[in-house]
Amino acid sequence: EAQVTQNPRYLITVTGKKLTVTCSQNMNHEYMSWYRQDPGLGLRQIYYSMNVEVTDKGDVPEGYKVSRKEKRNFPLILESPSPNQTSLYFCASSPTVWGGKNYGYTFGSGTRLTVV
């Protein structure tokens, strides 16, 4: 089944303790992205990646890191989480977003992160 898999689904952590949220897709998609969803703010893009070893900042990158060493994986790293990073996080992938071939995203099921 074609899908984007995020882990974990739920995570409670303490301020300052490094964590990684994993994201993997099995569709050979080139484009991957991370979003956070907050009430009243919709989805905001954190980072995106056009392909392996190519990443770029979205609208709210502060406090996050990403890497794209393999095409299928795009982990989100919080080096020193803070309470304002409590949110619902989504990973998404797309075959491409260039040249009019805008297929739209396939989203993961989300990771609800609470930082206390």
Next chain:
Amino acid sequence: GDSVTQMEGPVTLSEEAFLTINCTYTATGYPSLFWYVQYPGEGLQLLLKATKADDKGSNKGFEATYRKETTSFHLEKGSVQVSDSAVYFCALNTGNQFYFGTGTSLTVIP
């Protein structure tokens, strides 16, 4: 910058009522437009899309027409069902980024 504005909710309708959720956009160039749906506890799912002016996207009885002159992409359905209860997001893609609206919550009551 590029952005999407959609009508605020929540919206509550009776089963078989007509649905319209308004969406307008601001973008340089010629964006592609999308509607996504999010059911409780799940990720977003692509509902429909349109990649150029005057295109009509449709799926599961939902429709939206890409109107360049009014910079709009309103979502419509002629007869909603209880199972349509969800949050709906309008989105645009321009260049290599997507921009989402804040979402409109729809509740359909029997």
